[in-house]
Amino acid sequence: MACAVAHIMDGPLNPSVTHGHMDGGAGAVVTFLGVVRSEEHGARIDALEYTTYDPMAERILRALAADAIERFSVRSIAAEHSRGRVAVGECSFRLTIASVHRREALDAADWFIERMKRDAPIWKRPIPAPSPAVIDGAAI
């Protein structure tokens, strides 16, 4: 039975949770992880701070998941996004899609991410890395 799940969660996400999708009916489980890079618009950062409009963001993510299940005939979709601070190298978005064959899950993942980036009310603010002068505690 098709299943669509979406959650907004505090802080970084665990990147390694996929077991719920491996129910024997799926021949493919595609997991996409959004990870915070060390640079944002050319500047070095320590973290991203995410602001979310929780009820609407979860509603939209669930609707996108349900829509993707219909469009691509995948078995299940779970989408999770962070709110609050997520440090460089940590996971802020996790999308897991299970399907009978790989192609529909890969196509659904791409479609879902594009729509999420257009419609889900989630905003990120870069937290700049300290300058060398601040790290050393003295002007250089």
Next chain:
Amino acid sequence: MRVEVLLFGPLADAAGRDSLSVNTDATQPTARDVLDALTQAQPAMRSMLTACRLAVNHAFADDATLIRAGDEVAVIGLVSGG
């Protein structure tokens, strides 16, 4: 009608708060009326507001959507999740 509008992200940063109260001439304004009233009341945010959509009760609203007392109204600017 007075409408309380929720703000998020860069819009909230620009306003220095996470909500604004706007007055519309209409007793039952549309989403467009509310966005226009907000733009008029906050001219410094005009350029940001041109790219915004209004959400009513957690769903994007068309310009013609009527706003009723008790509705949760939010301005959704350019988003940047993922």
